[in-house]
Amino acid sequence: MLSLHRVTMCFGTVKAVDGMDLAIRRGERRGLVGPPGSGKSTVMRLIAGVIRPTGGRVEYDGHDVTDLSESRRPGIARIFQHGTAVAGLTCVEHVAMALGAHGRGGLPVPSPPDRRHALTVEVLDLLRAAGLAGEAGEATDRLPPGARRRLEIAVALASRPRLLLLDEPMAGMTAEERVRFADLLRGLPAGLTVVLTGCDRDAVAAVSSHVTTLERPEQITVPAWRVRRRPARHVERKFHVPEPPDALTFADAG
Ligand SMILES: Nc1ncnc2c1ncn2[C@@H]1O[C@H](COP(=O)(O)OP(=O)(O)OP(=O)(O)O)[C@@H](O)[C@H]1O
Structure with a gap:
């Protein structure tokens, strides 16, 4: 559903991406890993259409x-490194506003009671999918980093995307928040393609089906279980990736 063919991105004399090939199937959970400066964010912006190669x-x-x-690439939702949660709104208001932005009602637009009910149900479904049902009335700026990221995913899902781009979604999360984040990803519709980046190979591999390493000179894509130090059996089941025995979700989750 997504492919890059010999893609290069130069910023002046800096070659951020150098002849990259990438092929991602529908429903895949693809992790892009590499050290800071290896071009992960640039690749995500190229896929989203924020910049042209x-x-x-x-x-x-x-x-x-x-x-x-970007506006002419329908079905792509993205969460970039610097979050977009609006201070002063509750989680419900934030998600309702996102639904409104995608033409499906939303606050504060007046609407008939049955529409309001349908909207409320959809908002709560999205919050539930993000593991935030308990924080529905909470102000977004009071959420811890992990919950805020999950809220951003609820907002992204409001557009009913086919491709979800998550740039460094686990940055700043505790081990416990990472486990909740992994649960969220596993609960997403099987047909939704997810591409996520990170510097921590183990953390990214734990929530991916395949991992592409952007380290130069060689770019390699392997099944995620080959990257995980102690991979998880339940990850294998959820992501349909053949996996050796002896599994665990996060090496650092304790
Ligand atoms: N708009 C820009 N103008 C100039 N150089 C840029 C720009 N965006 C990225 N770069 C450079 O391109 C290279 C790759 O940057 P990029 O942000 O894609 O890497 P990254 O792997 O995402 O790093 P990090 O993990 O720190 O976010 C870096 O050398 C960076 O300085």
Whole structure:
């Protein structure tokens, strides 16, 4: 559903991405790992259409989208490194506002009672999917980092995406928050394709089906179980990836 063909991105004299090939199937959970500066965020921005490559081709859903802007790549939702939660709103209000932005009602637009009910149900479903049902009335700026990230995912899901891009979603999370985040990802619809980045190979591998290492000179893609130090059997079941025995979710989860 998504492919990069010899994609290069230069910022002046800096070659952030150098002839990258990538092929991601529908429903895949692909992790992109590499040290700071290896080009992870740049690849995500290229996929989203925030920037255009200086060389190569990007294909999405069978179409060449290389020269199309973000708004002309439907079905892509993204969460970038610096969060977007609006201070002063509750989680319910935040998600309702996102639904409104996607033309499905939302606050504070007046609507008939049956529409309001349907909207409330959808908002609560999204919050539940993000593991935030208990924090529905909580102010977003009072949420801990992990919960805030999950709220951003609820907001992203409000657009009913086919491709979800998560740039460094686990940055700053505690081990416990990472486990909750992993649960959230496992609960997402099987047909939703997810691409996520991170510097911590084990953490990314724990929530991915395949992992691509951006370290140069060689870019390698392997099944996630080959990256995990102590991979998890339940991850194997959820992500349908053949996996050796002796499993655990996060090496650092204790
Ligand atoms: N807009 C820009 N202008 C100039 N250089 C840039 C720009 N964006 C990224 N770069 C450079 O491109 C290289 C790759 O950056 P990028 O942010 O994609 O890496 P990263 O792997 O995501 O790093 P981090 O983990 O620190 O976010 C870096 O050398 C960075 O300084």
